[in-house]
Amino acid sequence: MKEKNRYEAGKDKQKVKTDVHFKIEQIDNHSPYLETVKKLGRANSKTLGNFPKGAFEDHAARRQILVALDSESSCVGYLLYRRSRDWFAITHLCxxxxxRDKGAAKQLVDRLKQITTSARGIKLKCRRDYNLQGMWSSFGFIATLDVEARAKNKKLTPWVFEHNPLPLFSTMIQQQLESKLCAIIAPDIFLDLYGEENNENIDSEEENILLADWVQAELNLCINDEIFNQIxxxxxxxxRDSQHYFAQSFTCLPCNNQRLEENLNLLQQIIIKNNFVLDEYNLRYLARSITSESNVFLSRDKQLLDLADIIYExxxxxxxxxEELINQLDELRDKPDYQPVRISGTTLEQIQVRSGQxxxxxxxxxxxxxxxxxTDFQQKIRHYxxxxxxxxxxxxxxxxxxxxALIVYGKQKKHELEILILRVGNHNLSSTLARHIIFKSILKSAREQRNFTRITDQYLESTISEAIQQDAFVKVSNGWMKANLSVVKTSxxxxxxLTNLVFNFGDEYNFIRELANNINNENIVIDAQSSIDIERFLFPAKITDSEIATFIIPIQPRWASYLFDEHLANQMLALPGFGSKPELAFNREAVYYRAIQNSRGLNAPCRILWYVSETQGEGRGKGFQDVGYISACSYVDEVIIGKSKELYRRFQRLGVYNERxxxxxxxxxxxxxxxxxFSDTELFNNHISFQELQQVLDKDKLLLISPNKINNESFIKLYNLRNR
Incomplete structure (x- = not known):
């Protein structure tokens, strides 16, 4: 490939830029800032294009104009947009x-991103000769193929910022990721492969190996959207068009834009701290790769390879x-399965056992x-x-x-998760760790659409045996069995x-047949405690026509991270001096304190849907990302009113709270x-956003500052969103 066709070399060092803070407002047609917006539009009409008379008023009336106000409340810029089916389109950014060069444009675009999260995304078109490619790329937009502009010999670049990819597209990508080892190729590899495809006179000995048939059978070469900005x-x-079409032959991995910005900021800090030089385009490409589902990033770029250890860490x-990838292909293919995973925001981690251990x-x-x-025990482990x-x-x-602790799962049976070995040793965490592992195993079985969990380890420690019986496991001929149904049904x-489920099963399932008969008893359904007992026995099953009350309770991220939300707890680990104590994080039971006012009849027994609020208190509560959602469901065992000192002493054993x-x-x-x-908290696979909550409850103005009682129909709709 000829040198002039390669991307420009990265020469700009990372700079720490401090933007001025502007107040962003959404104006209407009565706003005093509308005249300033019109004036700015007329002054820049040569680049913005002609705008029909009255169009500013029409957009303002629809509240489709954002303005940036400086510290003196003067309007220094505006963003005018429109709705186009599932997309929003930027018409003017002035x-x-x-x-200029103070961050006003980015802050306007960021506000538009915030108010369009329920849409597919944001689109715009910008003339190439305005040379704003760097700006739109830095705002997170992706360039697509140019189109002809009305002006003679001019081209328009369409730019896209996508909030929500189409489900079908995501499913297709997921299937590709599951079939082979996925490796994202860096821009330098992309260009080499492009040159190979176009028969350019370059040294292609190493490039050929990536395209060899046997490698293709094991390896899925991927890119991310940022490659189109480089093109x-x-x-x-x-x-440019030729490279664009070539890029479309690769699997393009999507990424969460909010997480992208977090990873980009952290990556910038790491680059600066270690005195590396990386241009903005390669920085964003690497950040998108980090945020994707891939575990491998291929490059020959010495700068990126020098960063390898830091990136992985x-x-x-x-x-x-x-070349190294090809030599280690078999080992790397298994590597994602052996990544240590932090447990419940503690410093403990779980990892798959390797041969040789x-x-x-x-x-x-x-x-x-x-x-x-x-010796028998050793042979069993080797076999597994x-x-x-x-x-x-x-x-x-x-x-x-x-x-x-050691856990071995057997996955041969479709309807049953078997635990062949479950050991927790003899240490201060044995008891709480045992109950935690059993609870997580039940959830694992249910999420894999299995109906039962069976423990067949014949050499259980006493702490395990006690925990099993507390969790409603039933003794059967070859161990212990628990039903765990991921269903939401009437009684x-x-x-x-249940009757149909065990129709062809043996006598060891008689306890399910007895339960099926009991559920038909009307007295059980109208009694909230009995219904909850059945739900716990079949956990995480839910009975939709029971008398169990359900409340949505707001909780600050700090307390959610301590009490049940593992994702938030793991965010805490990124900060010095944070992390849950294992003996508290593994508790199946916990206590939450609040004021009595506006409790809306909250009483036990009932269910709780936990809403992780946007409110973040001082000190340890600050710094959480991705808040404002329903994250979990719990059962309330007791609601107690009393003096703070008395309650603290009573529940100190459960506590993440101190007396202060x-x-x-x-x-x-x-x-x-x-x-x-409360106890038995089920953490949802998918968060339920505030917007989804508003839609289900049919409330445009929903204030979540105290418990909100919801009806059964709303609970069912919300609960069913957890695994969408």
Missing amino acids: IDPSG NRVHNNQE NFRLSVIHP EDLLVNYFYNSQLRENK LAEHDKFESIVVRESDNNPL SQLSEY DIEKIQTDKNANIMAIR
């Missing part, structure tokens, strides 16, 4: 010279030379007290590891220290479902507050 920098129209993305695990977990044969398509072996450990539907925290809660006239003891 900044007065006094507000957009090519000046030659024909060359911070983002678990392997930056690797193609048998002796270490045997020494820690064989049960000599029950006279288990050490050899057939990893049928068995999943996981160890829980404290960083790289000694293992704390009669649930009774029929409770003393800050507003008391009633009798100096009382409320304690909510």
Whole structure:
């Protein structure tokens, strides 16, 4: 490939830029700023184009104009947009010279992003000769193929910022990711492959290996959207179109734009801290790669390869030379399965067991007290590891220290998750870790659409045996069994479902048949506690025609992270000195304190849908990302009114609160507050956004500052969104 057709080399060092803060307002046709908007539009009509008379008033009346106000409340710029089916389109983005290069344009666009999250995304068209490619790219937009402008010999570049990709598109990509090892190619690899495709005279010995048939059978070469912004920098129209079409032959991985900005900011900090030089386009390409679903990033660029260890340490993305990838293809293919995963925001992590670790695990977990044969135990583990398509072996450990627990799952049966080995050893976390693992195993079984969890380990430690019985496991001929149905049905539907489920099963399922008969009893359905007992027995099943009350309760991110939200808790680990204590994070039971006022009849027993609010308190509560959603469902076991000191002493064993925290809660006239003891929290796979909540409750103005009681119909709709 000729040098003039390559992308421009990255020469700009990363700069720390401090933008001026502008107040962004959405104006109407009565706004005093409308005249300033018109004046700015007329002054820049040569670049903005002709705008019909009265169009400013029409857009203002529809509240489709955003203005940027400086510290003196003067309008220094505006953004005018329109709605086009599932998309929003930017018509004008105009900044007065006094507000340019100060961040006004970005802040206007960012506000538009915030108010369009429920749409597909935002589109615009911009003439190439305005040379604003760098600006739109830095705003997170992606360039598409140019179109002809009305002006002679001019071209328009369409730009797209996509909030919500089409489900079909996402499904197709997901299928491709599941079929092979996915590796994102860096821009330098893309250009080399493009040159190979176009028979350009370059050294292609290493490029050929990536396109070899046997490699293609194992490897899925991918790109991300940022490649189109790099292609957009090519000046030659024909060359630019050619590269664009070539890029479309690769799987293009999507990424969450909000997480993208977080990763981009962190990446910029890392680059600056380590004195690396990376141009903005390559920086954004790398950030998008980090935010995608890939674990491997291929490049020959020395700068990127020099960053490999730092990138992996911070983002678990392997930056690797193609030749090295081919040499380690088999090992890397399994690598995503062995990534350590943090547990509940603690420093503990779980990791899949590798072959060769048998002796270490045997020494820690064989049960000599029950006279288990050490050699037999070792042979079992070797067998499970050899057939990893049928068995999943996981160890829980404290960083790289000694293992704390061992779990082996059998996955052969469609309707049942079997736990062949479950050991927690003898340490201060044994009991709480045992209950945590069992609860997570039940959820795992339900999420995999299995109906039962069976524990067949014949050498269970006493802490495990006690935890099993507390979790409503039933003793069967070869171990212990628990029903875990991921269904939402009326009582009669649930009774029929259970009867049909075990119709062809043996006698060990008689406990399900008895339960099916009992559910038909009307007295059970009208009694809230009985209904909750049945739901717990079949957890996470839900009975839709029961008398169980449901409340939406707002909770600050800080307390959610401590009490149940593992995703928020893991955010805390990124900050120095944070992290949940394992003995608290693994508790199945917890307590939440609040003021008594506006409790809206909250009482036990009932269900809670937890709404992680946008409110973030001082100190430890600040700094959370992606808040403002329903994240979990719990059962309320008890609601107690009392003095803060009395409640603190009573529930201190459950507590993430200290006494100072409770003393800050507003008391009633009798100096009382409320304690909510809850348990069995199901953390949702998918968050339910505030906008979705508004739609379900049919409330345009929804204020979530206190408990909100909702009816059964609304609960069912919201709960069903958890796995959409």
